[in-house]
Amino acid sequence: MQITRPRGTNDFLPEITAKWQEVEALLRCLCREYGYGEIRTPLFEDTELFSRGVGETTDIVQKEMYTFADHGGRSMTLRPENTASACRAYIENKLYGGVQPVKLYYLGPMFRYEKPQAGRFRQFHQFGLELFGSAAPAADAEVISFAWDLYHRLHIKGLQLKINSVGCPACRPAYKTALQDYFRPYLGELCATCRDRFERNPLRIFDCKSEICRRIGAEAPLLLDSLCPECGEHFTAVQELLTTAAIPFELNPRLVRGLDYYTKTAFEIEVAGIGAQSALCGGGRYDGLIEEIGGTPTPAVGFALGMERIFAALAAQNDDIETTGCLDVYIISGMDKRLKQAAFALACRLRGSGISVEMELGDKSFKAQMKAADRLQAAWTVIFGANEFAAGQAAVRNMASGEQIELPIEDIRGYLMQH
RNA sequence: GUGGAUGUGGCGAAGCGGUUAACGCACCGGAUUGUGGCUCCGGCACCCGAGGGUUCGAUCCCCUUCAUCCACCCCA
Incomplete structure (x- = not known):
């Protein structure tokens, strides 16, 4: 179960x-x-x-x-x-x-x-x-x-x-007594729950939704008047x-x-x-x-x-509370272990600077990672590929415009902070 | 506690007593061995809320139970 x-x-x-x-x-x-x-x-x-x-x-x-x-x-x-x-x-x-x-x-x-x-x-x-x-x-x-x-x-x-x-x-006590005096003659006509309320808390008879109790209660004395x-x-x-x-x-x-x-x-x-x-x-x-x-x-x-x-x-009222929670960066990397490690290290560094970062933790395909970045509405992706990595660089892609530039890995943080 | 409605895959939703439970969305994978939003292809329910019963046979009939929703009561 x-x-x-x-x-x-x-x-x-x-x-x-x-x-x-x-x-x-x-x-x-x-x-x-x-x-x-x-x-x-x-x-x-x-x-x-x-x-x-x-x-x-x-x-x-x-x-x-x-x-x-x-x-x-x-x-x-x-x-x-x-x-x-x-x-x-x-x-x-x-x-x-x-x-x-x-x-x-x-x-x-x-x-x-x-x-x-x-x-x-x-x-x-x-x-x-x-x-x-x-x-x-x-x-x-x-x-x-x-x-x-x-x-x-x-x-x-x-x-x-x-x-x-x-x-x-x-x-209140005096009023309660007055109220009970008022309802007493009608006791037989009140609904079952109100008969019960009569002793315990006659004020609540006013809350009753039953037709009869309402009608009887309409003429009752009001606490406001006493x-x-x-x-x-x-x-x-x-x-x-x-x-x-x-x-x-x-x-x-x-x-x-x-x-x-x-x-x-x-x-x-x-x-x-x-x-x-x-x-x-x-x-x-x-x-x-x-x-x-x-x-x-x-x-x-x-x-x-x-x-x-x-x-x-x-x-x-078809109204809703606005929340903000868009992702700043999605880091994409190839399967290679060193690429993954570099991507992970960059993620840590960026997060430490107040940038929100997601990355694939397992080993999804390149395309799948790209798709994930799109779906999470990342503003940027940083792409670690073997070629760029060999030159100490990674690609930084603006997801809205599709523009992409290559930067030395150590410059990425500064670049993103400025944009 | 009382009453009504509902209960099919992650979501929405067909279905009928009878061999393999539609479809849409979502999701996953592929079509381009490194690049998203479109398209195409493929995958995705051995428990149809659970437990009994009727029947040759039940997701579809009956009983029980659980859950959800709504109302009474009452309250935020």
Whole structure:
């Protein structure tokens, strides 16, 4: 039986990774502009970090984690997201002791045991920001503008920024009760999953796609209408900042994030055309998370984006990332051992000068080597033949023009450097 | 976890219960014993996803399984 890659994972080949590197370079460039420094946390953590941080009731914790016992009997989990780890690191490394806010970014693989489909994988890659230690609305706006800025620089069109406020411990519980009071009479009419959601997380009933639940939910009270003064003012301030920054947004009172740790601002940026998983990124404020996992109460905002979805969006819009990777020189040589050795030595010397060089490692025919040079789109070929070599020379051929000159071997490097 | 579609050589793609599984592209070699992009010639599937079964006989029929894609759920 042929061994294949695990379900929901990908082999990214050079043609693809070249594009990833371009996007990653842009991300790092933006991080420099916005003042975020990279953090790299372990790919696996104590299981409890996620069950507490992400939330026991979430789908991620209940059925999507790659959990295993290590040889010491500790329960470990492959990270399903990076925010909990970043918070843990913030506490563990006492980053609260320095200048606030602390602004971090991460980029790397995450793991969730889900059934793959368009835009969803078991190992996928997220880039994300975490801004610790500021409760200011401007912090929320900065994080949102980063995401907005990024997609614009990638020329992704048709973006929809949706924002909402999911309240805080001061206003959400009362709202939850009010919501349950509203839905209780209709309990029998709701779909099976929503009946389940009714107890666990009634907010999510708004997310239901079933006709009946939608209709019933349409009349339900909105959290936006019952935010406490603090959350209300905060949300208004965030909207004002977005407006002054000319970032168009859409208020979506039904936007509910799937992770338990969100408070106040929640946002999402979507595009059409990449399948059912249309969110390019999602994030918001999580003022309670650091305390939840053992730190002192610290306000924080952040967001995460899916790398794969960036490429899905670009593909859907027939756009692509430009990469440069043309070959400078292909060295051709005859079969003779001394010719091969001279060719190899020249390859080493040229590479040391920053010139990209390919050569036939085995013993393909002259014609086959020429063909290979053509196919690799080499700008130049250097040809080691017996006659020239006897005179200490080799032929240098410009592949585009077909012009060819003979040069002393020691002069080739200088000649190529000038052209 | 549930549902739908698909699974033929590196890629795309015919095919039919029956002796040697089309074709195109790619790849390799040759036509010029030292020179590319064109042309011509030749080579390239003993496993037709895997395992069973039906049949005189199955790539084509049945069952199972695996994988891929898409959707639900949920999310990046």
